[in-house]
Amino acid sequence: MLAQESYAQQASSGSEAATAKPRKLSRKERKELARRATLESAKQQAQPLSEKDREISESFFVDGVKYLLLEDYNKALERLLKAYALNPSNAAINYKIAETNLLSGNYKDATNFANAAVKLDPKNAYYYLLLAQIYTNQKQFDQATKVYTSLIQDVPNSGYYLFNLADLYMAQGKLNEALATFDQAEKQFGPIDEVSFKKQQIYLKQNNLDKALKEGETLISTNPEEIRYVIAQAELYASNNRLPDAIRVAQQALKQDPDNPQARMILADVYRQQGNTPESEKQIKQAFESPALDIDDKVRILVDYIRQLPNPKLEQTALDLAAITTRMHPKEAKAYAVAGDIQTITEHKKDARDTYLKAIHLDNSKFQLWQQVVLIDAELSQTDSLLRHSERALELFPNQASLWFYNGVAHLLNKQPAKGVKSLEYGRKLATDNPELLAQFNTQLGDAYHELKDNAKSDAAYEAALAFDANNAQALNNYSYFLSIRGEKLEKAKEMAAKLVKQYPDNDTYLDTYAWVLYKQKDYTGARQSLERALKTSKDATIFEHYGDVLYQLGDQEKALAQWQRAKAIGGASPFVDRKIKEKKLYE
Template structure:
């Protein structure tokens, strides 16, 4: 779409200009008691009235400059009542009304100002502005045409006129105006680019290209104009024609990243992979080339991954980038982004940590490092980095959540609770995060065996989100282990499996609640469903299944399940004793 945003509202409010208008207006009035106005009607006004009108005008201008527009308008109105033929008064009243949004009334005064004095360009500009605000671009354009044709030295407003024609989708008229501007000012970048946009919108690509070439011929040393024309050619599927311009840019400025990138893209599309990479390597390995341009380019490659064709190229460019800018935080960070996108989390963390060594005030980098460490189950690293980040960003609730979670997994329940309590205070405006933090507070206090605080935290989390699966699972399971509030435990675990009928972990929780309540047949049913979820089967589930079978009198089957559980993770410390004695022992 053609850019017409360079229409600028021109509101003339400076004291000097206003006083000049006062002088012009009343100077004309002072020439005679019965001076004729421009419409030929005698302007009957006494000397005393003339001075009174002038007094109100000057006072109005004073309040106008003080931005007391209501008082200013009142005084201008008094002046207008005495001398309705003062163009300056009508102009000021129109100006205030336009500023307040009363365009219809403003238009009456603005047109009257022009009628009384058609030699003042500011009257035309204000009236055109009012028409523009009323979306009457046709009338606004007419006023500009009249002003430019009748008043001298107003060619700069041809750009505003062209924009008004663009708003009306009168592209041929806009072109005509830009040609008039070019005849007066010569070949200029702004004019050329606007004409190109119009030609492109009209589908006249060859004319757009010709305009770009004319600009290059006029300013042959300006590389940017060659690059712009190359972009026009590329965007209109004329990549091969763009190559000479891009090569010319690189001859003038070998470190031009945009030209290198565009040229490499053309080579790559043409199957010239080697030439494509050579072009980019030259740019990326050049330390004098702006690092931000390289980072943005590599970010563009990352956004297109996964793509086997681009993966190798992106990795090679990242190597070039680090070699050229080893101490640049953005170079390290974008290399981390690349490795993370490729699934190389260890490598990604290394780059992010290096970036933090260069600049530890980047919150996103801290978040990236800690998130990766949580995924890698490096809870010691996550806890340590969370503490370091909190020293720099003490008001970020997420950092306390990360730290609390890491300590929770490490079974350092006191530090977990301290972090989570601090995070809770900061997360009040984020219900989702607040719910997660409070839910994990329930786990921390359960680990500390502070069961009243644990239960209170779980209940608070469920008030925030009654369908919080994490809380429904842990709360009901811990109640079953404590053999307390079993009705509440059953209510929660039942809701959990109704929402997640195929999740083995949740089915096991519900089964264990049933087991503790003595409903062994129902417990067996849900445990067998849990065992069907092969991905989530753990030693805990298999051991629980053995316990249920024992309760149902199936001793041999129970022992077989216990043996199977022992070969897996997450069993109780009593598993060996159960197998050896062929008896059920419970903690």
């Protein structure tokens, strides 16, 4: 009756409550309201409650419940305490005051009023439940346990709350008490699946594997059609190293459902532990072939493989599983994405790029996929693809500095230094919070400005790159080489090239750069020594041509001619090589 009145009252007073902002009562306000309620209660207890006072009390109660529903605990408590002052022996009023105090965080008053509600109406289960909740919120688990015990004993048909009591025991770590309570519940209600699972958890915490397994067998026998219980039992055997039993129960599951992927996953893991790799791979592949194995489960398994790669023993299996995944889920971008990652790690770069592009076709919103594509384009030195893919990616992600970097590199490789500078300069502005990437931009800009013959900007870019990393090999090599070509700052160039050679004594490119700096300084003997070291491993036409130039300067024209001819035969020498050969003279 009171609930119905509260909704009626709410309809007439809703606008007032909607405009009021909920405010938590101060401690002083709560104390004063409680004091007034006590005084009013004392007056009312001295005389019977009149019909008028009963109506007023009910009106305050309905109003209080309305504000409680609106979460205005200040007004709710004010109305409810007025109702209490008129009718303190009303259990419902005590209950609602307790609930309001609980919700507003006043556990002390909540406890007192909830206890009063239980005493006034000891057959109402909801009053016990509120009191138990109040104790639980205060972590007074013993008190909460006593409340549930009283509820079960004193309130008819309340055996269902044995489950709450058992859960409370579990939360306290009182496992034996929890087991006893679950047993009591099963005697009253019969076998219950959820109870068996919880009893299994308790037995496992108690290291009582046999009883845990027995509960599992009970679940299977009482639910023979439920394959999930068979699977759970197989997992329990497997996780406790009872491998033959795990195989037996998993095979039992497959007899019920031959395509069950979970059973095959268990078998795959058990066979792997036993060292039976062929059977393990067979089972996991069959599991992946099952439409019942969710795409997200497959992705999680493949990610686990990725964490173990590179590993020659696992690579082919990972690739096969990735291929099955894309075949079974051809419209899932995540299937192609994870397959591309596996192909990348296993050095199947071209296949990986094609796979990433399939993922992008299905979902082009993932920046990481575009990044992988342009990285592979760069690694494969496929300039046209790098330019095309970086430009497509920039349409979607114009604020990604790395995409501008690769776009700029693509233009440089495509012999378009002006376009390269434009992209690199734009990207450099976006990379100010990434010093390492910024250094890469500066290194590439050094090369780009050199091609544009803007030596000042080229030098400044290299200096900026080396300021971040004094051992930046590309910057050291190109900067020193370009200085040698220009015949400028040769001592600085020699210092940088020598530093590189010291770090990489067998790198033919760096040895050639160092030799050419020495050549420009007219140290032909030193240049010859450096080039002869480079030629032990190099087949580069430029190095052979340089070696010919050095030999010519040292007066050995015949040997110089032989080196020029060799450089021409390899291909890629300077435009002067034909004239050198024809006239047997050095031209620079």
